[in-house]
Amino acid sequence: MPVEPMVSPVPSRLLPPLILFGLTLALTLGGILARPIESLSLFWPVNAVLAGVLLRNSRQANPGGFALIYLAMVAADLACGSAWRPAVWFNLCNLGAIATIWFLMARLPRVHRRLRTPHGTLCLFGACAAGAIVAASLACVMAAPWFEQSLRATWLAWFSEQFSTSVLVLPVLLTAPSPRALTRPGSASQTVRLAPLLVLLASLSVSIVFGGPGAIAFPIAALLWCALSYSPFLVSLLALTSGSTLIVAVAQNLMHFNIPQSETGVTTLMSARLGIAMLVLGPLVLACVSSANRSLMARLAHQATIDHLTGALSRSAFIRRAHALLDNREQAPLTLMMLDIDHFKTINDQHGHAVGDQVLRQFATTLQDQLHDGELFARLGGEEFVIVVPGLAPELARFTAERLRRAVQDQHIAQPGQPLRITVSIGVSGCAADTLAPSLDELLASADQALYRAKAQGRNRVEQADGQRQVV
Structure with a gap:
């Protein structure tokens, strides 16, 4: 009988880099295909998602991991028909944003990095702003030949999109529970109050129907109520949904959002993005405080009920x-x-x-x-x-x-x-x-x-x- 050749399995140490490369390639392709022709993306969540992945999987945050991310981004751009020069320069801008956010957040203690404290949330906003500044500045320096707008308009467009998208997307990734936490006994039995969610949906509807610059603030009360009622992860999801909905509504002129053009290059969408990104800061901080208070009360109740040495009732x-x-x-x-x-x-x-x-x-x-x-x-x-x-x-x-x-x-x-x-x-x-x-x-x-x-x-x-x- 002929002996079948043995197939050696891929070493387990190669799987995480391959997964990182594949994830980057898929995210970049999706972002490019969803981007309007000859225009910047309305949303470019690739940088925020990859920064979150590296913060949650620190073993891949090394020179090799960053090189794989960059190669996958360039490969996706080239596969979609981009010329090699803009593919090289634009993705250096993206890599700069990812590396900056990771560098600033990775140095925080885990409790802050996972947004379990208000300090961690404030640090995240600062890291997102720094990443957006780096990406926008690199775009003006290296990618200016491919833009018809002025340097100021180019910088503002990159900064507003990178900052708002990172602020909306990253909290979801950093507060997401681990698979082990999801399978822990009792995790699925927690009830979710519907009233805050329904009020939030209603306030978003009123914002779009009412319109005007002030309408972007209408959901803030409902988001604060959600922050008092839900976990930081769920609040982050609701903030992402609310912020994305408002940005799309402004971009499609559904809210008649007009601002005086006092500064050259400042557009309605830029202003809306920055305003919406700052509006979610309050609910996210409040969600961290509320979650910390609930955890503290649970620990106090446990200490008052259970003998710490034996686990029996006190x-x-x-x-x-x-x-x-x-x-x-x-x-x-x-x-x-x-x-x-x-x-x-x-x-x-x-x-x-x-x-x-x-x-x-x-x-x-x-x-x-x-x-x-x-x-x-x-x-x-x-x-x-x-x-x-x-x-x-x-x-x-x-x-x-x-x-x-x-x-x-x-x-x-x-x-x-x-x-x-x-x-x-x-x-x-x-x-x-x-x-x-x-x-x-x-x-x-x-x-x-x-x-x-x-x-x-x-x-x-x-x-x-x-x-x-x-x-x-």
């Missing part, structure tokens, strides 16, 4: 939830267990507090793996924990408590030398079905008395409160 959170559980019991049985790690002080004294913390963490993890939804598990303090099991009668709870005790006993705590083994003593109390529920303090007190007996009778055992012995 004492205060347990008391609130246990009271609510007792209030809504509706004559169903309920069991409360008090658990105490045996000889925990000796563990701390002999092995140190770091090992003691490790014991607490593994003990809590072991118990949480044994529990079900709706069952409360909390750390009351030190090595003392409590579990509440709704629906389980206390006289039938010994099997459950024994299962928990054996799970703890079977654990081995890894440490230098001989693995450490721990045991737990458990006191069980509760209330039977169709009986008046005692208070939480009474349940804790009776379970604590049972726990005291378990320790007095040798530890590593389960004891039930008086009158709640196991029914066999």
Whole structure:
């Protein structure tokens, strides 16, 4: 049989550069084909997209990556019939904008670079302005022979388009969640309020119908409402949609947007682009502040609810939830267990507090793996924990408590030398079905008395409160 030749796969290290080249080629071709004949593009998002890609994938931001981007841009221009000289010079202008934005933003800490702070948003506006200045200046110096306009008009046209497009496009790329964040449990369950979005759509419609220079500011109130309601990524998408809609409406003279020509070369579209770009600054900054406040409140709520060492409920959170559980019991049985790690002080004294913390963490993890939804598990303090099991009668709870005790006993705590083994003593109390529920303090007190007996009778055992012995 003839032996088929082996096909070697493309080395994985070559794939990112090939993807970068292909992405640049596709974006540039799309931008060229969408450009009016013999005119600058109404939108040229290629530079902003590539700057965002390099900021999100720093490994490709090297001389080789920039060279690939430039070659792909020139190749796309030549493929569309451009002469080689304008293709070389125009794309140097584009590369200058990309490199400038990347250079300024890449030096910021990641929290600013991903626009999670107002400072990062302001820095982005500055970087976009610097990139637009570089591109416009290079265009005037190197590409002037191909323009019929004056140098001032050429500079303003390049600057206004580059600045406005970068300000609208880059925030979307920098705030976009990673694929891992999108697949995280709970990420798809977040609800989106429709009212701010509907108001924004209505305000955009009113802007176009009403017209005039002041109409570009009509959506600002709705965008601010969106900034208070949505994530920075969604606000960035809405700002891009709103800004693009207004720019197209001005370019098509749908808004009757006229300005006095006080400066030679200043056109209606240039003025509109710059005004719209600056209008989105406020909503983007507010979205960052609002998102930071929501994250802070979530962290504070988590710290107030969850014990930082073990991941169990804190004492205060347990008391609130246990009271609510007792209030809504509706004559169903309920069991409360008090658990105490045996000889925990000796563990701390002999092995140190770091090992003691490790014991607490593994003990809590072991118990949480044994529990079900709706069952409360909390750390009351030190090595003392409590579990509440709704629906389980206390006289039938010994099997459950024994299962928990054996799970703890079977654990081995890894440490230098001989693995450490721990045991737990458990006191069980509760209330039977169709009986008046005692208070939480009474349940804790009776379970604590049972726990005291378990320790007095040798530890590593389960004891039930008086009158709640196991029914066999």
